[in-house]
Amino acid sequence: MNSVKFLIAAYVATWLIHGTYIGSLARHYAKFKQQMKEMGKK
Amino acid sequence: MKRLFPIFSILTAGLLVFAFYQAIWVAPTERTMGEVQRIFYYHVPSAWTAFLLFFINFLASLQFLANAKPSTQRAARWTVIAIGVLGAIAPYVPAVQSQLPAGLYPSSVATTALLIPAIYLLIGKFFSDQALDMLALTAAEVGVIFCSVVLVTGPIWARPVWGIWWTWDLRLTTTLVLWLIYVSYLVLRRFSDSAQTPKLAAVLAVFGALDIPLVYFSIWFFRTQHPQPVIGGGGSIDPRMMRVLLINWLAFSCLAALVCSARFRLEKLKRQVEEAQALESLLGSGESATQSKAQLPLSRGQQ
Numbered sequence: 056m057n058s059v060k061f062l063i064a065a066y067v068a069t070w071l072i073h074g075t076y077i078g079s080l081a082r083h084y085a086k087f088k089q090q091m092k093e094m095g096k097k
Numbered sequence: 098m099k100r101l102f103p104i105f106s107i108l109t110a111g112l113l114v115f116a117f118y119q120a121i122w123v124a125p126t127e128r129t130m131g132e133v134q135r136i137f138y139y140h141v142p143s144a145w146t147a148f149l150l151f152f153i154n155f156l157a158s159l160q161f162l163a164n165a166k167p168s169t170q171r172a173a174r175w176t177v178i179a180i181g182v183l184g185a186i187a188p189y190v191p192a193v194q195s196q197l198p199a200g201l202y203p204s205s206v207a208t209t210a211l212l213i214p215a216i217y218l219l220i221g222k223f224f225s226d227q228a229l230d231m232l233a234l235t236a237a238e239v240g241v242i243f244c245s246v247v248l249v250t251g252p253i254w255a256r257p258v259w260g261i262w263w264t265w266d267l268r269l270t271t272t273l274v275l276w277l278i279y280v281s282y283l284v285l286r287r288f289s290d291s292a293q294t295p296k297l298a299a300v301l302a303v304f305g306a307l308d309i310p311l312v313y314f315s316i317w318f319f320r321t322q323h324p325q326p327v328i329g330g331g332g333s334i335d336p337r338m339m340r341v342l343l344i345n346w347l348a349f350s351c352l353a354a355l356v357c358s359a360r361f362r363l364e365k366l367k368r369q370v371e372e373a374q375a376l377e378s379l380l381g382s383g384e385s386a387t388q389s390k391a392q393l394p395l396s397r398g399q400q
Contacts, residue, residue: 058130058131058132058133058257059132059133061133061136061253061254061256061257062132062133062135062136064253065136065139065140065249065250065253065254066117066136066139068246068249068250068253069139069143069246069249069250072242072245072246072249073242073246073352073356076242076356077356077359080356080359080360080363083363083367084359084362084363084366087363087366087367087370088366090370090374091366091369091370091373094370094373094374094377
């Protein structure tokens with residue numbers, strides 16, 4: 056049994072969770088900024 | 098604050114890289130588990146950070162509920178201060194001291210007890226009613242992310258060490274319940290439009306927080322499959338490992354602070370957009386009502 060594979064899996068999973076969440080925050084932020092800009096134009 | 102955000106981001110990224118280097122190359126290899134034990138440097142700091150965030154959510158929710166009336170606000174403040182003072186004194190009373198689990202120092206209990214009023218008063222100083230609600234939501238959401246990391250890395254570590262992915266042991270089960278409580282809190286916030294939602298969510302958060310000490314102390318008071326605590330409580334750790342663990346905790350705490358700050362700003366922006374949309378639709382309906390009123394005599398005249 057290669058325990059290094061489990062170590063890599065745990066580290067990759069951690070950064071995948073954080074990365075996905077930070078990415079979703081950035082996407083939502085861009086969407087709301089755009090909405091604010093559009094409302095400002097009106 | 099906005100100007101400090103990029104600087105803090107760069108510093109946090111640097112600290113995370115340094116912490117990763119320490120965890121992989123500097124920390125000594127554990128004798129029985131081997132390389133896989135290095136999961137510890139991500140698993141434990143994530144758990145501590147999740148506990149801290151859920152604790153902030155609890156204090157912000159408590160304060161949000163207490164701020165409804167000036168009298169309850171004062172009562173809550175003095176109750177929290179009394180808990181802090183009692184908690185700081187009680188561990189030094191011999192009768193209480195003898196009841197503490199082995200390895201749990203009175204000084205650590207006193208420090209934790211004093212932190213409760215300190216964080217409560219700090220939150221009250223910097224956050225008003227709406228901001229308290231936003232802080233509670235932010236802390237819960239980021240806390241769920243860190244708790245998810247704990248629930249994912251735990252089984253990955255357990256498989257090569259215990260031979261199983263999961264067992265219904267007290268520590269694991271209470272952690273899963275904690276995660277489910279805060280997920281239900283977020284679901285409530287996401288799908289309920291009622292004006293009472295912040296209040297209901299705050300009540301759920303206050304009761305949900307009761308699970309935090311249960312998770313933390315489950316390995317102190319019960320024999321579980323999960324290892325004993327590394328700081329006190331019968332467990333022990335190499336000082337070099339402890340140093341790397343604390344570096345990783347600092348790095349993950351900085352990441353949590355950074356993400357919380359971004360999430361808080363996002364929530365603020367979201368509420369501004371919603372307010373602007375509501376105002377726009379109100380003005381739109383007002384204009385259409387004026388137009389229909391203006392058209393009314395004409396239409397009557399036409400009749």
